[in-house]
Amino acid sequence: MDHFEYRDGVLHAEGVNLVELADTIATPFYCYSTATLQHHYSVLQNACKQVGLTDTLICYSVKANSNLGVIATLAQLGAGADIVSLGELHRAQTAGIAPEKIVFSGVGKTDAEMAAGLEADIQQFNVESLAELDQLASIADRLGKKARVALRVNPDVDAGTHEKISTGKAENKFGIAWEDAEHAYAHAAALPSLDPCAIDIHIGSQITDLAPFKTAFEKTADLLARLRAAGLTITQLDLGGGLGVPYQRNNETPPDPLAYARLIAENFGDSGCRIVLEPGRLITANAGILVTRVIRSKRGQAKNFMIVDAAMTELLRPTLYGAYHDIDLVQESNASTSMWDVVGPACESGDFLGLERNLPELEPGALLAVFSAGAYGAVLGSSYNTRPAAPEVLVDGTRHDVVRARPSYQDMLTGEKIPDWLTD
Ligand code: LLP
Secondary structure (H helix, E strand, O other): OOOEEEEOOEEEEOOEEHHHHHHHOOOOEEEEEHHHHHHHHHHHHHHHHHOOOOOEEEEEEHHHOOOHHHHHHHHHOOOEEEEOOHHHHHHHHHOOOOHHHEEEOOOOOOHHHHHHHHHHOOOEEEEOOHHHHHHHHHHHHHHOOOEEEEEEEEOOOOOOOOHHHEOOOOOOOOOEEHHHHHHHHHHHHOOOOEEEEEEEOOOEOOEOOOHHHHHHHHHHHHHHHHHHHOOOOOOEEEOOOOEOOOOOOOOOOOOOHHHHHHHHHHHHOOOOOEEEEOOOHHHHHHHEEEEEEEEEEEEOOOOEEEEEOOOOOOOOHHHHHOOOOOEEEOEOOOOOEEEEEEEOOOOOOOOEEEEEEEEEOOOOOOEEEEOOOOOOOHHHOOOHHHOOOOOEEEEEOOEEEEEEOOOOHHHHHOOOOOOHHHHO
């Protein structure tokens, strides 16, 4: 569900006409819808309430879209944050998320990141190895702090998703092996500056079937019972993110958040634990589009190419994962269609936004919208070919604000220099 709709043949983001917006902001640009962000957040929140999960904390996974305007919109709704770096901690706090709503995930936290999280007194560290436990304990000792810790355990479940975004299998780098979990908790409990009060799992992303969640939750419920039997006080369960979204907007039905919440309630409703969730894509994917203009079209012998001004440098997902994103005209047309590969100007054969798309032959300057680009879109951008990052625009009703400006070429060179020996 999103708030990008055609009105009189022109695509609008809520009340904002995207042809007019594209005339004021040079393409390519990202456009996010506040109403869609609010909708997705509240669907999940209401689903939890509806199944009787009263003590929940939705920690938006900032990596999916870390624009300050987006995080601040969610912060106003009461969201916490799931972060994986000092930079994301800084963003989350700048956007107004209170430290007691921040969980720190990630397999490679550095000393500096641990110290900053401890100083900020964040809610929880999700720890992924014994070595990381020891490291966190020694930094907490030094700072005179006690760290609330969840061990991220790897339930060895196949999430049935793309191999590059599967995290809960034994061969993935994430988490503590299931068989080692009890030993790791005992180890943590013996360290006075740690409070191992939580369990954390995250089995992957864009999961379109509830079955892997069910298996992982059942294993987690079993681990919870064993840890409690061993005398640990576990008060919090962090179930990660990963719920999939429809990328083919009219043709895909990923699991309903209500069914997901019901599964959580069935497994943990009477656990007495607070439930922490770390959704990223679910909240932001369909709340964002990438608007791009046609540079020119080129009919080839084997293929027709629609060359647009957005590239893998703006939206990497098609190139990296072969991911599918709907691509539609911003101004509807009745012209006859043919098959086109929609490609960018970057110097890589793998640079495409969509293959074999049924579109009319468009004039230079025509606008296209690439849908479901609000998660893992702008954040995965690069400046390859010295292409400036696409600006990001947040819409709310009929108003809009540029929440990240396009850098100038001068901005892009800031920090670089010609070495002294070439200029002396
Ligand atoms: N929690 C942890 C520990 C994670 O590693 C992730 C995502 C999330 C939460 C949020 O997952 P989500 O609800 O968004 O599925 N770049 C890839 C996705 C990478 C996901 C990384 N971890 C893509 O574009 O599909």
